[in-house]
Amino acid sequence: MTMKKKIASLMTASLALAMVVSGCSTSTKESGTTPAASAPSETAKAAETKAASPVEITFWNMFGGGEGDFVDQIIKGFNDSQKEVIVKQLRLESNEYYAKLSTALSSSKGPDVAVAHVDRISPFVKAKQIVPVDQLASKVGFDLKQITDSNLKSVTYDGKPYAVPLDTHFHMFYYNKDLLKKADLLNADGTPNLGELSPEGFKKTLSQIKAKVPDVQPLAVNTPYFQEPFLNLYYEAGGDLLNADMNKAAINNEKALSVLKFYMDLYNNKYSDLNDKTPWDSFNNGKAALWFGGVWEAGLLLGDKSKNIGAMPLPAIFGSQTHWASSHLLVVPSYVTPEKQEASAKFMKYFSEVGGQTWGQAGHVPANSKVTASAEYNKLPYRNFFIEAQKTVKFAPKTDKYTTIITTVSESLQNIIFGKQSPEDGLKNLEKQINEVLAN
Known part of the structure; x- marks a missing residue:
């Protein structure tokens, strides 16, 4: 019986040891998850790296010739001015532009930001294919009150502006x-x-x-x-x-x-x-x-x-x-992700506030009143008459x-x-x- 008790005691001790070893093993796995616990940290770092990477947006327009040269300057200026957004443009022929833009908006595959004429956006607004820009502008610190009243009114539907006017041309x-x-x-x-x-x-x-x-x-x-x-x-x-x-x-x-x-x-x-x-x-x-x-x-x-x-x-x-x-506008399609919508808003802000000076050289009267009030713009020949003429324009009726x-x-x-x-x-x-x- 004594021997049996010893054997039983040894078995109990072995079992206890096995449990301890097993417990250590579990503990080791858990502590092995400690490096794994650093995995979220690595993931977080990756997320931070991704967040730090610039957002790339595609910009569609139909500008050729001298106008295209000015747009190239504006895009380069924007890309060089910051590291958050990269604009890549696709320039289409003017005679096919709206057919391709309409197809893109209908299929939800196309630009992140695009040029449109003021007399072309009513169908896009009616079909809910472009988004209002007021909240986007607020997110990036873009005060739409800089835009002249006639321009802003021309893109406003049911109290919401659906585009950023770049200019008036007449x-x-x-x-x-x-x-x-x-x-x-x-x-x-x-x-x-x-x-x-x-x-x-x-x-x-x-x-x-x-x-x-x-x-x-x-x-x-x-x-x-x-x-x-x-x-x-x-x-x-x-x-x-x-x-x-x-x-x-x-x-x-x-x-x-x-x-x-x-x-x-x-x-x-x-x-x-x-x-x-x-x-x-x-x-x-x-x-x-x-x-x-x-x-x-x-x-x-x-x-x-x-x-x-x-x-x-x-x-x-x-x-x-x-x-x-008429007027050139920038619009943001409804299918664009929130991240790229905000990136597009940053580009629209730059085009209006900074690029407006460059765009004014093309002859169009910038829609941003701060640009047209600047000494730089008014040094251009006859621009006082351009500003005077802009005050009495009549845009197209807002029908789709x-x-x-x-x-x-x-x-x-x-x-x-x-x-x-x-x-x-x-x-x-x-x-x-x-x-x-x-x-x-």
Whole structure:
């Protein structure tokens, strides 16, 4: 029994030892998790490294030529100015841009931030394909009150801004000083003597140019894109494309008829060449005395002093200074992750506040009022007149059917000025077509 007790005692001790060893083993595993407990620390470090890595965003735009060069400068400036965000751009051809952007927004595969025109965003807002930018702006310290009221209002739907306006672009009245001097229509201060500002008064001015400088067009008219010069004077006359509720056409009226007959008189009297397919070149090359040209042409027309060209706001031929305008915007698609939305907001802030100075050199009037108030911007030629003209612009009506409407307007106006329809019949048919678009 004593032996049995000893054996039992040994077995108990062995079991106890095994349990202790087992316990140590468990303890070792747990302490082995202590290095594993440092794993979250490594993970945290990796997360910190990832967080410290710049967020890459893709920026779509359609800017080519000189405008593209300015955008390249802005992107480089932004990327060099900080280490949080890297912007990579995809530049698309302008004639395919909106088809590809619309597809991207519909499929949720595309840019993180993109350029759009103010008259193009209504369908995107209606389809909830782009996000409001007010909260994003607040997150990155971007005060949207810097944006001019007219620009901010143009992108506001139900009290929310859905884009960051970059600029306003419109037409200025460019004049060739040398040709006006030959026509005895240049004042001592180098400004044009336009006489009475009325349709008949302006035609008298053009008649004098034709008589004294017969080898040039008195006024080059942008016939290939006639909807723009038409809208300039139609808006001067107090006209609208649509009624206040934007459910009916408002273009078949005496104001539109007067403007059409005015332009047709210019063509018929050879004050303007109906068949000039590149009127911008005609003016630039000294073959036209006057030109309703875009602010985006400022670098070309005003940058070379040997051309001796001046600029001023469009004259109030039809009674007011109101005129057509559009605007480039930056929008953020709804599918973009919160991280990249915020990164995009940082880029939008930079483009507006800092890049606006560079963008202003392209001719567009920056939407950021601090930029247009700066001494740097106002050193650029004729920019005081650009700022003055910006105050009386009229943007497109905010309807998701505007693209179809303006295409219809463009086609109808071409039919009228080339004699396929009378102005009266053309406006009547145009009214009918617009109403059909709005009804569908």
